[in-house]
Amino acid sequence: MYTKADILFVIFMCLFSCKQAEDYYHLPTYSSNNILQAVIEIPAGTNKKFEYNSQTNTFEIDKKNGVERVIQFLPYPGNYGFIPSTYSNPEKGGDGDALDVLVLSETVSTGTVIEIIPIGVLKLIDDGEIDSKIIAIPANSLKQIIKVKTYQEFLIKYPEAKNIIESWFLNYNKEDLASINGWGTEQEAILEIENSKL
16 A cells, blocks of 8 residues: 555656656757757767657657668768757758758767857758758867867868868768758858748
């Protein structure tokens, strides 16, 4: 026989540990510090294609024809995810997803929400759809491996990194026809984010 205290304890523990999973798509675009945020789906250095499932609020390995998608190429060169509360509108040529972001830093776990500083935007066309990639660094200077704040600095200090990013996005998926329509500055990246906000 359970006492009233036992029942209250179970209820308390359930409320504490069984809370509703977070809806990552609709988190604020900016943190409480007024800094842009990114949700990481795929950690740097992995070749598994994790995606956020908004129906279950979980991160799952994407499947194609029932088979888990694994990148048959070099692993992700940065932490890949999306800018919350954004939408790449198909009526304007977008892919219907949240705006993609590649955060250049050491590996960050799937499901991490990280404050970022955009340093540019790769204007990728993927199978005829606009699939721009915001390129960013962590806002926390202790987590930065690339010390730049602008696209121009990135070009001057890390031209090889820019080339690697271009080459990776053009070659990681042989099933899609991808092309690059140039790069944009950090201001263009921020404008794209603002224009994509829900």
